[in-house]
Amino acid sequence: MIGFFLTWIILLLIGMPITFTIIIASLIYMLQHGGIMLAAQRIVAGVDSFTLLAVPFFIFSGNLMNATGITDRIFKFAKTMVGHISGGLGHVNILASLLFSGMSGSAHADAGGLGQIEIQAMREEGYDDGFSGAITAASSVVGPLMPPSIPMVIYGAIASVSVGKLFMGGIIPAILCAFSLMVYVYFYSKKQNYKIYKKASASERWHAFIEAFPALVTPVIIIAGIFSGVFTPTEAAAVTSLYALILGIFVYKSFSIRKMRQIFKDTLSNTAVIGFLTAAISLMGYVLAREQIPQKIASFFLTYTANPLLFLLSVNVLLIILGTMIETMAIILLVIPILVPVAMQLGIDPVHFGVVVTMNMMVGILTPPMGVSLFVVSKVGNIPFERLSKSIIPFFIPLFFVLFLLMIFPDIVMFLPNLMD
Template identity: 40%
Template sequence: MEYLTIFFGLMVVLFAIGIPIAISIGLTCLVVLVISGGWSAIPTELFALQMMRGLNNFPILAIPFFIFAASLMNVGTIASRIFNFANALVGHIRGGLGHVNVMASMIFSGMSSTAVADVAGLGQLELKAMRERGYPRRFAVGITGASSIISPMIPPSIALVVYGWQSGTSIASLFIAGLVPGVLVGLSLMMTSFVVSFWIPLPRSPWPGMRETLRLFWAAFPPLMTPMIIVGGIWSGIFTPTEAGAIASIYALFLGFVVYGDLNWKSLMEVLSQTVRFSSIILFIIAIATFYGWLLVRLRIPQELAMLLSGLDVSNMTILFAMVLFFLAIGCFMSVVEAILIFTPIFMLTIQALGIDPVYFGILMVLALSVGVITPPFGNVLFVLIEITGLPFEKVVAAVAPFIIPILLVIVLLVIFPGIVTFLPDLFSGR
């Protein structure tokens, strides 16, 4: 287990002093190789071969496709159509635009695939609407940031694709399993808005009537079909998760060019450039992390950890709570995808030895890590909100902090009642 300390401790130190995470992982692997004596026994060419093996994988191709589709959905009027439809549905309920904010994020999650994309796509629109209607800035910033973590849970989710590939778990089952927890997080935030409305004024919009609601639904209907096409196509066997990414990209192009006409060749080139940059970063990290995972297994670290934890005289629930606390802490310092790449190989044998469903564990892991995007010091969503609002870092953190409580309560609920996560995949698989 001494190698585990080196693996994790050295990598954290390198990351803390400002070295990019991919380089930190690579340097850690090289140091461990030298210390373990494996440097002389393992050909240096194996490093590059293992990196290529990680990228030469069909499911990984889904990542740039989903990034491309999400970027296309962020261009034009799709975000405003979703927001207007959500406002017609729940804007008249006590809590007003707080509910609209969450509902719009739940819908947009079916296209954005990441929390940062949700804030970048919907955040400015939501904050502008809440400011114009007299909502307290602190509440508006807090609910906007908190609602963004629904995106990694509702398909398509890049985090779930990466976990599925790393763990060998069905991506289709993960997509289905993420639906209920994602909705529960949304409902918990909406309940928080309802309760807060008794203490601070949260103006409500008048209900526009059934005719106008149906008109707004029809205006938002094409993008609303995106998650249905993806999940339905995967689960029915029409296409694989990777092919679903390609279908989502084609559908997004069709909406932008043909249905709405708000996509042009200039904006398409910008989207392609953004997709290449973002995909390159993720794929480079995946390549390095593949060698990291291979070295972990070679040094028998996951096997030793599994034997250690399975030999403890404690319940699985206690171990899961400990893992959740660990992931909540890790999420404060690493992005969700980076943490999944690093820790999935370490914990997979452990959860298998304990008899924990890998689909359930994946959802719990992604949700706990996702809280990190709205917590200091490295929460990506916090920095996007700073850019959008112009507020200082400490005020954005103070605004978001109270909304973390309902999200944590949902995580506790999922640990106590695993069936909340597993019943939909079991239902669709016939178990």
Template identity: 40%
Template sequence: MSATAICLFASFFILLFLNVPIAVALGLSTVITMFAFELPLPSLPSTMFSSMTKFTLLAIPFFFLAGLIMERAGISKRLIAFAQAMTGHYRGGMAIVAVIAATFFASMSGSGPATMAAVGAIVIPAMVKQGYRKDQSAGLLATAGGMGIVLPPSIAYVVYGVVAEVSIGKLFIAGIVPGLLMGLCLAITGYVIARKYDIPTLPKASRQEKWKAFKEASWGLLAPLIILGGIYSGLFTPTESAIVAVFYGLFVGLFIYKEFSLKEIPGLLIESAKNTSMIMLIVAAASSFAWLLTVEGIAQDMANMLMGFADNKYTILLVITIILLIAGMFVDAISAYYIFLPIFLPILVAMGIDPIHFGVLMTLNLAIGLVTPPVGLDLYVACGLTGLSLKQISKGVIPFLLVAIVVLLLVTYIPALSLWLPGLMD
């Protein structure tokens, strides 16, 4: 490894160890390395600026805003009520409710933490009331919240598509089966836990109660069909779909459920802007880090080193999976794309690995990173919702985390799980 690479990565990990924010650590380690090796610093501002001015990234603030509006509009609680009416009377029914609600909200918000916050605030107390341990309930919701970046529309896929220069629409389609598979496996795990601890079921809803719950939730159920159907039919692009989601949420909140007022819009715009600014700061800093990896040949050298370590794509995929699982413990998904894709993309080309398939498996890896300490963002959201410590939440997440890793390995070594649907669309 070259002296430039050692300086870049050593300074980055030292800053992370000192608890410096990820965006600052990425940018500062780049500047330190460029200054130490007398590289042209004036090129850095233009690189950072150009990384944030890509049209596709406009989807990020609008998906954030859409998620906030749909939560305030009362869509999430109606989806939960509908799921409870349909499955609450089965063994492990509340766990199934949690997963179904997370699946639907994920397909509207595109964000793991947003899904965790919107669904967990309602479902976790209900699961605890039924007999689940609080740490188990939080662990299930934290892991299910990770589906927010696996299922479309996903902010993570938008960033991956920009960095890897692949079709975001195809990434969205490719994420459907793996996301649903993860949801199914999490629901089964919840069912097994319910049987083990003999958790009682809820009373069975009558046909009238089911119909009423369906009517109440129908506008929420339509949201993913409108958003994803518009993308797949070619009616609008993934970026435009985020704007459609915002106006759909406003329409439902203002005129259908009437739980949302125009007075709330400025506050939601500010909150969305705050979330977006944090993401864009990471994008700018991470793109400068990735730029240095590329121009100094560090990425190619590391790719060659990895390819020398293994001579077939299956071993390479296992090595990459281990690297990403470890990385997910310390860096967020967006930073990981910019740091690792310049290294991994040459390997994909050389090994004949489909970049759409790799986008899904990399996103699954990083979804697992949302529930692995010490920097698992969904764990901290769960701590805030439940009042439990990070240690307690981490214990509760273990069975669901193991199931998620099994799904990851299936998606990694069975490419058809992610490539079958995009193949049908071609």
């Protein structure tokens, strides 16, 4: 087993993509210990899941929303609602991310789609580039907490947990994250004396609301459909994609065949990356199971602590450290199958654990050097990565505060899911 990990680490250090490092290290192990004939079977089984079908549909719907101008209308509506508060466009940035998160399910779609609009608007109003980029990246973490959520779909699939309950469990934490970020922006902006907008009139707000309403109703459709049992979370993803397509063609009339080609290209590319990684992790799972690694890790945790809170704290520290080195989706697929059984043995509800882990993973996408959202924002906003890495540091304070609350008070997460029982 030591040889397996050494091979994996060496391949990572020489710069090979993580998916290939996992497959190569696993195949070498299986050649040495037998079981190579099972390799193809394990790879196929890793993606043979009805639940995982939700991933390409949510990616598709998020790309549709960005390509058809829906993000512009959401930003305009958010501006009329909170642009007059101290911090102006900082609050607009956060509220727009909260609203858009109910449609895309992806932090990267949020950072990439809304990010360009938000950073340009803040730059024109005299906001510092570092602050503008940092708040754009920080607010994108709300996306995978608010339903729909691609990380929660994957967590639910590999941990055999209700995706519908995970979606419901993320709503209150998402709102808390947005609120805590807005509190920080308010006091920081007061200190910097940033410009605020004149308070929008009732008619201006109503007009912006009417323009954005068809898009804003998307999360309501998703939540109501899942909550009432009309469709499953996977079917909800397909419904969301169809609804986004209808909005682009018939409501906003901003759809074109040229855009569709790019939408399909982006969707297929992102889906392939996630699917390939999921398949590779399934192969690695065979190796870990054969060596009884999950059982050994569970025994280690249970030996040193039987306290659920200490376990959650330990897991969060571990995941934050991993998040500085490994891509978020890889961490979820690698670590969750091992940790969920331990959490359940300690009496931690897997829905609560899933939301806490998802929140932690979203903090990970802001953490250099593997902060994916920082790379996305740096690219779309033309802001140096080093500058973003420094500017993002204060935003960890409100996010860690919310993460701590979720650990201490499970009912914050479990209140809405319990209503589904």
